[in-house]
Amino acid sequence: MVSSPAPDRKAAIEVCHLTKRYNGVVAVDDISFEVRAGEFFGFLGPNGAGKTTTVRMLTGIIRADGGSALVMGFPAGSLKAKQMASVVPEMANAYTDLSAWDNLMLMADLYSIPARTAKERARELLHTIGLLERKDSQVRAYSRGMRQRLILAMALISDPEVLFLDEPTSGLDVQSSRLIKELLLKLNRAGKTIFLTTHDMDEANQLCHRVAIINKGKLIAINAPEQLKLTASRRHSVEVSFANSIHPSTLATLPGVSDVQRLGDKYRLFTSAPGEVAAAVVSLAHAHGFKIISLNTLTPSLEDAFLALTEEAKHA
Amino acid sequence: MPEHALVWQQLRRLLVIALKDIRIYYSKGPVVVFGVLFPVFLFLAFSIGRELTIDFMMPGLIGMVLFFTATSISPVVVPWESQARTLERLMSCPLRLETIIAGDIFASFLFGTAISLVPIIAALALGVTVSSPVLFGLAVLLASLCFAALGNIFSVPPSNVPATVNMIAAAVRFPVIFISGIFIPLQQLPTWGQWIAYISPLTYFTDIARGCIQGEAHLPLVVDFALLLAFTIVFLVLAMRLHHRTMPRRL
Ligand SMILES: Nc1ncnc2c1ncn2[C@@H]1O[C@H](COP(=O)(O)OP(=O)(O)O)[C@@H](O)[C@H]1O
Ligand SMILES: [Mg+2]
Helix, strand or coil, X not given: CCCCCCXXXXXXXXXXXXXXXXXXXXXXXXXXXXXXXXXXXXXXXXXCCCHHHHHHHHCCCCCCCEEEEEECCEECCCHHHHHHEEEECCCCCCCCCCEXXXXXXXXXXXXXXXXXXXXXXXXXXXXXXXXXXXCCCEHHHCCHHHHHHHHHHHHHCCCCCEEEEECCCCCXXXXXXXXXXXHHHHHHHCCCEEEEEECCHHHHHHHXXXXXXXXXXXXXXXXXXXXXXXXXXXXEEEEEEECCCCCHHHHHXXXXXXXXXXXXXXXXXXXCCHXXXXXXXXXXXXXXXXXXXXXXXXXXXXXXXXXXXXXXXXXX | CCHHHHHHHHHHHHHHHHHHHHHHHHCCHHHHHHHHHHHHHHHHHHHCCCCCCHHHHHHHHHHHHHHHHHCCCHHHHHHXXXXXXXXXXXXXXXXXXXXXXXXXXXXXXXXXXHHHHHHXXXXXXXXXXXXXXXXXXXXXXXXXXXXXXXXXXXXXXCCCCHHHHHHHHHHHHHHHHHCCCCCCXXXXXXXXXXXXXXXXXXXXXHHHHHHHHCCCXXXXXXXXXXXXXXXXXXXXXXXXXXXXXXXXXXX
């Protein structure tokens, strides 16, 4: 079956004023954004931010209450959009009574993939995810990591143009998690558009071209990870630990320090001028005869950017 | 894609869904054994010692087995999938919700039809003759579809606990077998009893079966078939419509 070409090939996902309410409570609040074809797009937010609800609307599992979304130019949830996309849902399972092989063949049949193509792809995918030897055993006997790898393979058997993943690595063992991330990067290099939700800043930082930050259903920023970190430039910091105990207020009075946090045996001094603060800390230590054990300057992480942005959103 | 190609595509996928159901749910040994034994024992419990003829017993037994097996699993497929966390992934596939529901109903239909062959063959082996095998066969197929759709409606409330759904199912299934002319033929019921019987689709199948086996149906066969067909259409439409409403609440 040949589907007619989508009207606009440059955008893989177009979201326009998308809104979803549950019993009057807004879960996703009028969000708009665009994901370019071939982009690795991160959707970052804390628990309950509305990530899963957004993915479900984009993959046609639930209906939006307002706004619209297109996937590869077709309305989200339409058969054409679904045929071109796949999803790894947040809490999904394969059929545990079936083998990995049969699960893959089932998915292939539901997407009308010709049997030969399906078998070739299944072998290749099983090899990639390291389950080729176990392909005929029931999924019941698989570990959580093996299942998640299989679920990813099930999403890939239809060779989708757009892949949605809802926190695919959360709670996984390190190997499975790394394998999944590497596979995603490989797919993206091959031209696939990837929409990844996560609450893990490092993951978003490592993988994504651009990251959207969502909090309480609202989109509060959307940019490249490095750009987002810039927005938190006031949250550069100096981390210092002393051999002697010292009162934090002494550190707070240093010029240029906006905030002091105590983290274990270390103090973290937030500032926009980390070099000067570091020098001030050294002279302070000299003057009082404190012994410095370690002294580091830290650039803001995506997490800092996230905190800064959510703070701003709260005050706005 | 032209409309007919779309229909074919969805029909093929419907079949994939049905085969999946059969493999996963129906191929479990205990389910099948229970599906046959339970109605047989229930039937024997109510007919033993009543000196009934084989020709009288068989239409009722076939009707009961068909009713019980065709409604046994279709109620729990959706809750099971939801609990096993396979439903969301299925809903993201290029399938209409109608395709998923119809696939589940079709699986139940195949199961009911296949299992009802057991009492039918037993009846033939015991020397029962069927006067018009084609009509009887049609009635089995239609009734099986009707009951499978009814069973699917039991799973509409968005409870993901199969036990809850089973309770709803039991609350409908047990009364139905007592008001459908299985143990007491329609003509022996008082008028009010007959009116109650007419609200059960199983009544019409039993009546057709009595017509084909005993040669004495209470209603004209055309009426039986028309009403059975009407019930089937209503149940199918209801199953699709209602699941549209409750499916999102299962996630
Ligand atoms: N099926 C549902 N019924 C009612 N409320 C829901 C449902 N799903 C999500 N919510 C609410 O919507 C908000 C967003 O949830 P969700 O999209 O799951 O967030 P996330 O995936 O970012 O953790 C939360 O407040 C959650 O409680
Ligand atoms: Mg979520």
